[in-house]
Amino acid sequence: DTEVTQTPKHLVMGMTNKKSLKCEQHMGHRAMYWYKQKAKKPPELMFVYSYEKLSINESVPSRFSPECPNSSLLNLHLHALQPEDSALYLCASSQDLGPPTAFFGQGTRLTVV
Amino acid sequence: GQNIDQPTEMTATEGAIVQINCTYQTSGFNGLFWYQQHAGEAPTFLSYNVLDGLEEKGRFSSFLSRSKGYSYLLLKELQMKDSASYLCAVNNFGNEKLTFGTGTRLTIIP
Numbered sequence: 001d002t003e004v005t006q007t008p009k010h011l012v013m014g015m016t017n018k019k020s021l022k023c024e025q026h027m028g029h030r031a032m033y034w035y036k037q038k039a040k041k042p043p044e045l046m047f048v049y050s051y052e053k054l055s056i057n058e059s060v061p062s063r064f065s066p067e068c069p070n071s072s073l074l075n076l077h078l079h080a081l082q083p084e085d086s087a088l089y090l091c092a093s094s095q096d097l098g099p100p101t102a103f104f105g106q107g108t109r110l111t112v113v
Numbered sequence: 114g115q116n117i118d119q120p121t122e123m124t125a126t127e128g129a130i131v132q133i134n135c136t137y138q139t140s141g142f143n144g145l146f147w148y149q150q151h152a153g154e155a156p157t158f159l160s161y162n163v164l165d166g167l168e169e170k171g172r173f174s175s176f177l178s179r180s181k182g183y184s185y186l187l188l189k190e191l192q193m194k195d196s197a198s199y200l201c202a203v204n205n206f207g208n209e210k211l212t213f214g215t216g217t218r219l220t221i222i223p
Contacts, residue, residue, distance in 0.1 A: 031209040042200055042213035043156065056210055090155055099144050099163065100209040104155035 004105035006091050012111045015081060021108045023074040023091030029103075030096035031055075032074040034066060037088045037107075049074060051096070081112045115139040117203055117214035124220045125191055133186045133217045135201035146211060147175050147186045148200045156200060159186070188219075196221045 004025045013019050023032065031050050035043035048056035049068040063085075065077040074091055088109055092102040116138040125131035137145070144163040148156035162168055162177035162184060174187040186199055198218050202211040 033209075040218075042216045045210055045212070048209055050209060056208060094209055099146075099161050100204055100211065101146065101158055101161060102211055103158065106155050 006105035006108050010109045018079045021076040025093040029093035031094045033092040034076050035090040083112050086111045115212050119214045119217045122218045127221055127223050129191050130189050133199050135184045137182050137203050139203055141206040143204045143206045145184050146202045150198045191221050193221050
């Protein structure tokens with residue numbers, strides 16, 4: 001299995017809603033990432049988990065809350081988002097030895113209304 | 114901080130060769146990656162360079178000069194499906210973070 005799977009593929013939520021994005025990989029990778037990508041811009045790193053512990057938080061607002069329940073799963077909990085948070089949210093994973101080549105999931109297209 | 118620059122847009126002809134440049138300024142350089150991203154899709158890994166020189170992989174090659182802070186991606190025998198954005202990304206020692214350049218949108222014309 002060489003895939004990173006993200007659900008849902010599309011999500012529309014109101015500013016008062018609470019929702020979660022899910023990511024799963026079974027490649028035995030020990031680093032998992034959340035990136036945010038706006039249209040025609042490069043991906044911007046949000047969080048990195050290494051061995052199920054949060055290792056990097058790029059000063060992301062608290063309305064985004066990551067969670068790593070185990071080495072294969074990564075969640076992103078969303079609460080009280082703003083319309084400007086609408087973007088493609090990408091999950092990625094990489095191996096713990098050698099170059100940190102990130103393998104990306106297909107992303108969740110999030111629209112906040 | 115880091116500074117990673119790429120041309121914003123390029124156009125090339127089907128069957129031809131195109132070179133996409135990436136320059137970077139960073140401390141603790143630990144490798145440079147190239148990714149391809151079609152519109153609305155996830156980035157897919159193309160190549161990785163950590164030592165100076167050329168890495169060839171089929172129609173795609175990537176070059177690195179660490180002393181110049183410079184890399185390029187060379188695409189040969191261009192096909193229409195190569196129309197996409199090409200992103201270079203840099204990793205530094207001590208963490209798993211990839212910092213992406215601005216990306217180059219490549220359009221292939223018949």
